[in-house]
Amino acid sequence: MYIIIIGGGQVGYYLAKALLEEGHEVLVLEKDSLRTEFINNELGSICVRGDGCEAATLAEVGTERAQMLIAVTAHDEDNLVSCQVAKYKFNVPQTIARLSNPNNETIFKKLGIDVTVSSTNIILEYIKQEVPTHALTHLLTIREKGMEIVDVKIPADSSTVGKTVKELSLPPETILSLIISKERKPRVPTASTVIRAEDQIIAATPAESEDALRAALRGA
Amino acid sequence: MKVVIMGCGRVGSHLASLLDADGHDVTILDINDYSFRRLAPTFKGTALLGNGTEEDSLKRAGIEKADAFVAVTQGDNRNAMAAQICKYNFNVPRVICRFYDPLRQELYNNLGLEAFSPTTIIAQILREKLES
Numbered sequence: 086m087y088i089i090i091i092g093g094g095q096v097g098y099y100l101a102k103a104l105l106e107e108g109h110e111v112l113v114l115e116k117d118s119l120r121t122e123f124i125n126n127e128l129g130s131i132c133v134r135g136d137g138c139e140a141a142t143l144a145e146v147g148t149e150r151a152q153m154l155i156a157v158t159a160h161d162e163d164n165l166v167s168c169q170v171a172k173y174k175f176n177v178p179q180t181i182a183r184l185s186n187p188n189n190e191t192i193f194k195k196l197g198i199d200v201t202v203s204s205t206n207i208i209l210e211y212i213k214q215e216v217p218t219h220a221l222t223h224l225l226t227i228r229e230k231g232m233e234i235v236d237v238k239i240p241a242d243s244s245t246v247g248k249t250v251k252e253l254s255l256p257p258e259t260i261l262s263l264i265i266s267k268e269r270k271p272r273v274p275t276a277s278t279v280i281r282a283e284d285q286i287i288a289a290t291p292a293e294s295e296d297a298l299r300a301a302l303r304g305a
Numbered sequence: 306m307k308v309v310i311m312g313c314g315r316v317g318s319h320l321a322s323l324l325d326a327d328g329h330d331v332t333i334l335d336i337n338d339y340s341f342r343r344l345a346p347t348f349k350g351t352a353l354l355g356n357g358t359e360e361d362s363l364k365r366a367g368i369e370k371a372d373a374f375v376a377v378t379q380g381d382n383r384n385a386m387a388a389q390i391c392k393y394n395f396n397v398p399r400v401i402c403r404f405y406d407p408l409r410q411e412l413y414n415n416l417g418l419e420a421f422s423p424t425t426i427i428a429q430i431l432r433e434k435l436e437s
Contacts, residue, residue, distance in 0.1 A: 138382055140408040162358055162382040166409070169385075174412055188360060192390050 086110070089151045089177075091137030091167045092158035093120050096183060100157060101128060112146050138166045140174055148175040157183040165189075168198045221299045224287070233292050237302045241282040244304030251276040253301050256294035263287040309334065309371045309397075311357030311387050312378035316403070318343035320375065325350045332366045357387040363395065373399040381406050388418055 086109050090097050093115030104111045105128060114137040115121045124132035135142035137156065148154065154171040156164035161184055168180035182193055184203040193201045213222050225234040239246065245253060250261060261274045267283040274286075280302075290298045306329055310317050313335035321333045322345035331350030334357045335341065341352040355362030357376065368374065374391040376384035381404045388402035402420045404410035410422035 138409070139406065140412065160382070162380065162386040165386050165389075166382040169416070170409070170412060173416060186359065192360075192394055195393055196389055 086152045087147070087150055088112075088153045088155065089114065089137075089143075089146065089148060089171070091154065091156040091164070092183075093117070093124050093132055094157070094159065096157040098124060098127075100155065101131060105129075105131070112151075114142065114146065138163060138170060140170055143170060143175060148177060151175070151177050153177065153179040153181065155181040155183075159185065161185055161189050165193060165196065165198065168193075169196065172197055220303055221295060226292075231292050232289055233295060234287065234289050235295065235298070237286045237288060237299060239280060239282060239284040239286065239302060243280075243282070243302075245280050245302060246282045248280050249276065250274050250278045250280070253280070255301050256290065256297040259288060259290040259294055259298055261286055261288045306330070306372035307367065307370055308332070308373045308375065309357075309363070309366045309368055309391075310375045310377065311335075311384070312376065313340035313343060313352065314377065314379060315343065317375075317377045318345075320377070321350060322348055332371075334362060334366050358383055358390065360390060360394065363387070363390065368395045368397060371395075371397050373397065373401070376400075376402045381409050385409065385413055385418070388413075388420075392418065 088104055088109050088111050090101050090111065090113045093113045097113055101111050101113050111131050113124055113132040114135050115124065115132055116136060118134055121132045121134040133146055148171055154168060154177045156167040158164055164182040168182050171177040172180050179199050181200040182198045184190060184201050185205065187203040187206040190201050190203060220238055222236040223233055224236050263271055264274050264278065265271045265285040266281060286302060288298060308324055308329055308331050310321050310333045313333050317333060321331050325331045325348050332353055333350065334353050334355050336356050338354050344352060353366050355365060357363060368391060374397045376388045378384055384402045388400050391397040392400040400419060402413065402418050404420055404422045405424050407422045407425045410420045413420040
């Protein structure tokens with residue numbers, strides 16, 4: 086597959102290297118001449134010096150036959166324009182943009198960018214899963230139904246420890262689907278299942294009931 | 306009308322001062338407050354430090370109530386991004402965007418932005434002057 090990468094920084098360089106190893110045809114567009122020289126010395130002549138937002142430059146490197154364009158410069162606006170030029174002028178089927186500002190995700194999607202990757206968001210998601218202060222983690226959103234699949238951890242000192250499921254005041258249309266104990270034993274909860282310290286509960290709930298669910302499970 | 310201008314360079318500041326003198330409600334955004342020195346001393350509008358490619362800054366500039374948005378920073382890509390956010394996220398009725406690169410101007414015109422390129426306009430004026 087012919088893949089064009091915009092931006093030969095750290096991300097672009099390692100991405101190019103990995104894609105080459107997988108056997109793809111890769112071309113990197115980079116503005117800086119020293120960086121271009123470095124990439125060409127390291128990876129073979131796959132880097133062209135130029136502005137990846139300019140239609141003339143993209144035409145020169147044969148963008149019309151590229152199956153994918155990945156824009157990974159440090160600037161969201163440059164990545165957006167590269168992808169839009171590729172998509173709307175050269176009909177590149179797949180465009181991927183790296184984002185620094187996670188808030189740009191929605192507008193990029195709206196403007197036709199196929200995939201956005203935000204390292205900020207990825208790190209935030211990781212922190213949410215690892216840090217106990219974030220008691221409720223989103224696992225999956227079922228958009229059409231407005232439902233969330235979430236993961237709630239029960240702290241040892243929670244007032245719900247020792248209660249049965251039917252004693253909890255769960256919000257409407259909420260189902261506890263799985264409880265994983267501290268000892269890594271999964272069980273399917275029934276009305277009489279007892280909540281124990283450090284249980285991890287997987288639940289389905291309407292998006293607007295998340296806070297109520299957290300309160301019901303953690304006794305806040 | 307309420308106008309938000311992004312970029313307080315020579316063009317942005319001049320336009321802001323003109324519209325302000327005409328009695329419009331003008332807010333001008335720039336990422337560098339030193340740029341605001343270019344505004345006319347009589348300017349009664351709002352000069353706001355902020356990045357027009359960020360929704361929060363645009364909201365602070367009152368974009369939700371704006372009748373028009375003009376993107377005239379030095380960066381074509383910043384202009385393109387901010388203009389599209391205003392047009393498609395905030396539904397600003399009139400969005401105008403400057404591109405130095407004529408090819409980018411053409412593309413975004415085709416995509417529905419009101420885009421213009423001073424490069425082609427000035428080249429044309431100069432040609433007419435020289436050939437007349």
